[in-house]
Amino acid sequence: MTTETSPAQSAKGQAPAAPAAPVAASDVVPYAHTRLPDTERELLREVLYEVGTDPEQKFILGRRTAELERRLADRADVRDVVACASGTGALTLALRAIGVVPGDEVIVPAFGAEPLAATVLGVGAVPVFADVDPVTMVLDPVDAESRVTDRTRAVVPAHTFTTMADMPAIRSFARRRGIAVVEDAAVGQGATLGGRAAGAWGDVGLYSFFPVKPFGMPGEGAVVLTDDAELAARVRRLRNHGQDGVQRFVHHEVGFNSRFDEVMAGFQLGRLERADAMITRRAAVAGHYNARFAALRGRGLLAPTGGADGQCHYVYAVQTICRDALATHLAAHGIGSRVYYPVPLPRLAAFAAYAGQGADGRRPGAELASARHLALPLNLNLTDSQVERTADVVCAFFD
Numbered sequence: 354m355t356t357e358t359s360p361a362q363s364a365k366g367q368a369p370a371a372p373a374a375p376v377a378a379s380d381v382v383p384y385a386h387t388r389l390p391d392t393e394r395e396l397l398r399e400v401l402y403e404v405g406t407d408p409e410q411k412f413i414l415g416r417r418t419a420e421l422e423r424r425l426a427d428r429a430d431v432r433d434v435v436a437c438a439s440g441t442g443a444l445t446l447a448l449r450a451i452g453v454v455p456g457d458e459v460i461v462p463a464f465g466a467e468p469l470a471a472t473v474l475g476v477g478a479v480p481v482f483a484d485v486d487p488v489t490m491v492l493d494p495v496d497a498e499s500r501v502t503d504r505t506r507a508v509v510p511a512h513t514f515t516t517m518a519d520m521p522a523i524r525s526f527a528r529r530r531g532i533a534v535v536e537d538a539a540v541g542q543g544a545t546l547g548g549r550a551a552g553a554w555g556d557v558g559l560y561s562f563f564p565v566k567p568f569g570m571p572g573e574g575a576v577v578l579t580d581d582a583e584l585a586a587r588v589r590r591l592r593n594h595g596q597d598g599v600q601r602f603v604h605h606e607v608g609f610n611s612r613f614d615e616v617m618a619g620f621q622l623g624r625l626e627r628a629d630a631m632i633t634r635r636a637a638v639a640g641h642y643n644a645r646f647a648a649l650r651g652r653g654l655l656a657p658t659g660g661a662d663g664q665c666h667y668v669y670a671v672q673t674i675c676r677d678a679l680a681t682h683l684a685a686h687g688i689g690s691r692v693y694y695p696v697p698l699p700r701l702a703a704f705a706a707y708a709g710q711g712a713d714g715r716r717p718g719a720e721l722a723s724a725r726h727l728a729l730p731l732n733l734n735l736t737d738s739q740v741e742r743t744a745d746v747v748c749a750f751f752d
């Protein structure tokens with residue numbers, strides 16, 4: 354991306370004047386819109402009734418959860434999927450299952466979601482923050498590899514916005530250096546890279562079903578994915594207090610309560626056939642934004658590029674050095690936007706002790722990503738005209 358400012362941009366760098374007239378309600382485009390569609394409200398009601406009146410009366414980790422696990426394993430073409438209570442729980446289970454112990458180091462992106470680092474600390478290990486690529490805003494494999502030491506146990510790439518993390522490069526250096534890959538695909542369900550599903554590239558991966566995620570649901574939940582049968586068995590044991598599922602109250606190790614709810618399993622199964630259509634719609638919105646914004650590259654707006662391969666459609670974020678002014682301009686026209694991670698993780702008070710000093714503490718890609726990104730509306734409730742209006746208002750800012 355060019356960081357030069359055009360004259361038009363400099364002028365727009367100041368907060369533009371608000372439009373004279375208030376925005377009509379019909380022109381408002383909210384950033385987030387998690388209203389369950391009517392068909393899904395009906396599905397939720399039906400599943401709730403079915404589970405509640407099922408003679409089995411099994412509400413947690415029952416046959417629906419097992420079926421959801423099997424169906425998701427088929428879809429991602431992995432050997433095993435284990436459902437658990439949240440994406441944060443899935444990260445914790447994955448770290449424990451691959452054998453991360455107190456004192457180990459785990460490499461995580463410096464720009465991203467807080468659980469990436471919090472879960473590492475939660476299992477007693479040390480988060481080592483690697484820089485991200487300033488354009489794609491995902492883990493930079495070269496910087497990540499440069500931070501490997503003989504205490505490094507794993508690297509945790511995360512898919513964040515449109516472009517998936519460079520999984521081939523990350524797998525390749527991890528193999529070479531003898532460390533595990535935990536692929537945080539919390540937001541990447543439905544994406545593929547080189548024909549392989551997001552979540553299936555790591556030794557272990559995960560999807561979150563938090564409501565706003567691509568296959569989010571009206572509740573908390575997630576799954577862990579792996580091709581390694583032993584690892585899957587360990588995740589299964591850890592999610593249920595270290596029990597093996599055969600003999601109750603015999604705890605093989607200290608685990609967690611990270612189980613999955615049958616109502617949510619029934620709900621996810623009931624709309625699994627729609628998952629592809631949901632991703633296709635999100636991809637169409639992102640593709641439309643990409644096409645409209647391609648011409649703005651020379652004017653200071655960097656939008657995601659590339660074809661369908663390796664693209665996630667959870668959050669659509671553009672980058673510009675006029676980010677705050679663009680957000681103000683959008684708000685003045687009734688269009689919501691969001692800054693996800695205004696500060697790189699190692700500069701948050703929570704993780705400052707792990708930020709590193711001197712060259713180790715420098716992460717220019719993460720600083721740029723934090724300062725420049727702005728997410729635009731991308732959700733299943735957007736109409737085509739709302740997408741068009743959002744694109745028009747963004748384009749007008751750079752005119």
Ligand SMILES: Cc1ncc(COP(=O)(O)O)c(C=O)c1O
Pocket residue numbers: 439440441442444465466468469511512513537539540561562563574575
């Ligand atoms: C990349 C990433 N990893 C993990 C999580 C945690 O997932 P959950 O909210 O299901 O705990 C999130 C949540 O936003 C996330 O974005």
